[in-house]
Amino acid sequence: MSRTIDPSRAQFDAFKALERGHPIEMLNLVRFNAKAAYPEGHPLAAAGLSGAEAYRNYGVESGPIFASLGGSILWRGSYETTLIGPADETWDEVFVARYPDAHAFMAMVTDPAYQQAVVHRQAAVATSRLIRTKPSDTGATFA
Numbered sequence: 001m002s003r004t005i006d007p008s009r010a011q012f013d014a015f016k017a018l019e020r021g022h023p024i025e026m027l028n029l030v031r032f033n034a035k036a037a038y039p040e041g042h043p044l045a046a047a048g049l050s051g052a053e054a055y056r057n058y059g060v061e062s063g064p065i066f067a068s069l070g071g072s073i074l075w076r077g078s079y080e081t082t083l084i085g086p087a088d089e090t091w092d093e094v095f096v097a098r099y100p101d102a103h104a105f106m107a108m109v110t111d112p113a114y115q116q117a118v119v120h121r122q123a124a125v126a127t128s129r130l131i132r133t134k135p136s137d138t139g140a141t142f143a
Contacts, residue, residue: 003126003127004127004128004129005121005122005125005127005128006122007130015102015132016102016106018102018132019102020101020102020103020106021101021102021103022101022134022135023098023099023100023101023134023135024098024099024101024102024105024132024133024134024135025074025096025097025098025099025132025133025134025135026096026097026098026099026105026130026131026132026133027096027129027130027131027133028093028094028095028096028097028128028129028130029089029091029093029094029128029129029130029131030055030091030092030093030094030124030128031089031090031091031092031125031126031127031128032050032051032052032054032055032092032093032124032125032126033050033051033054033123033124033125033126034050035048035049035050035051036049036050036051036053036054036120036123036124037122038054038119038123039119039123042119042123044057044123049123051092051123051124051125051126052092052124053124054120054121054123054124055093055120055121055125057117057120057124058117058118058120058121058124061113061116061117061120062108062114062118062121065111065113065114065117066097066108069099069100069104069107069108070099070100070104071097071098071099071100071104071108072097072098073095073096073097073098074095074096074097074098075095075096076093076094076095076096077094077095078094079091079092079094098135102132
């Protein structure tokens with residue numbers, strides 16, 4: 001499994017180039033480190049937290065910022081198996097977060113309090129996928 005924690009510059013630029021004036025939904029697939037990997041000198045570096053515990057810290061600190069911008073979790077589920085895709089991609093957290101628009105997402109990731117909270121996510125995550133989608137009409141079939 002490839003180790004992907006933060007977006008590359010090119011990925012972030014592509015995100016910013018998309019239309020911003022409509023709701024966006026972000027599919028989050030997250031796999032935790034067995035042990036959180038805080039940077040040297042961080043107050044929790046020697047705490048021995050698990051990745052899951054560090055991710056909970058991220059949620060506690062970033063959640064109020066997310067909610068204040070109109071964000072919500074639309075769906076959360078427990079990973080069971082991959083039917084189509086790389087067999088080594090397993091996930092500890094799977095959820096869809098909705099933002100009122102891309103401006104709200106940008107406001108979150110540039111918020112100084114969020115930037116302090118994200119250290120917990122970076123310590124927690126072994127790899128992740130964050131996929132931006134534009135909501136569309138649903139229906140009874142795949143078409």
